[in-house]
Amino acid sequence: MIMSESVSQQVPGLNLNKVFKIIVLGDSGVGKTCLTYRFCEGQFLDKSEATIGVDFRERIVRINNENIRLQLWDTAGQERFRKSMVQHYYRNVHAVVIVYDVTKPETFHSIASWMLEVESHGLMKSPRVLVGNKCDCGTAESRLATTYAQRLADKYGMPLFETSALLDAECGTVESIFMTLAHKLYSKQPLRVISVQGENGPGTVKLARKKPRTTPPNESCLCS
Structure with a gap:
């Protein structure tokens, strides 16, 4: 297994009260x-290249005046790499992010x-987002x-985010994706999605519907 590491916001002597491991899944x-x-x-x-093995980076965030370390584990989507590292990758996981490409239906399927x-x-039962x-x-x-993706997200009880890492x-x-998980992990509340008629309560995530984007094709679609 090859692991590349990029750690941000390293502060010598920083007192960290909680550390959470979040894995990011999805096709290559x-x-x-x-x-x-x-x-x-x-x-x-x-200059992103295809991940070989596991790509690991982390960030320290502040919640209720506490320093929280979020460890993000990004695995290679290729089957041949997943099989060799699956046990290590899923060990001590606190939350899951599942990613698909909105322009490639096969990644959604x-x-x-x-x-x-x-x-x-x-x-x-761990917090999960799509x-x-x-x-x-x-x-x-x-x-x-979006409506098609929302139906699947509702089926699995996950909030849906649509975004672009490029823009x-x-x-x-992008900040909301990971901070939503961080707050739920910090408070140890289940992450739930409710309908418009539902009632707000602890652990509830209510997402505003976005209007369809009309952004023209972009030649810089190089995310990996």
Whole structure:
């Protein structure tokens, strides 16, 4: 197993009260590495290469005046690499992010198999989110419809985020993905999604529906 490491915000002598391991799943090329890099480094990874083994980076965040270390584990989507590291990768996991490419339906259809893997490792009760990445690519007509993705997210009881690791304007959405998990892990509350008629309560995530993007095709769709 080859592990590349990029650690941000290292502060000597910093007292960390909690450390959480978050794994990022999804097919190869959906933008897992770019998402974690955007969250940890605050910018797009210009020269991204296919992950071989595990890509590991972390970020320290503040919640209720406590320092929380989020460890993000991004695995290679290729089957030949997954089999060799699966036991190590799923050990002591606190939360799961599942990513698909909104311009490639096959990566969306793979979510079912990723969920089976999550279930086989006893993580169905852990906070999980579904992320549609590369919303900067293609046209509104060529991208997977939000309503279609939302139905699958509802089926598995996960919040749905749609974003682009490439666009600076989407930095806040990427931040929300991981900070939503961080707050739920910190408070030890289950992550739930409720309908519009539902009632707000502890651990509830209520997401605003976004209007379809009309961004023209972008030649910089290089997330991996």
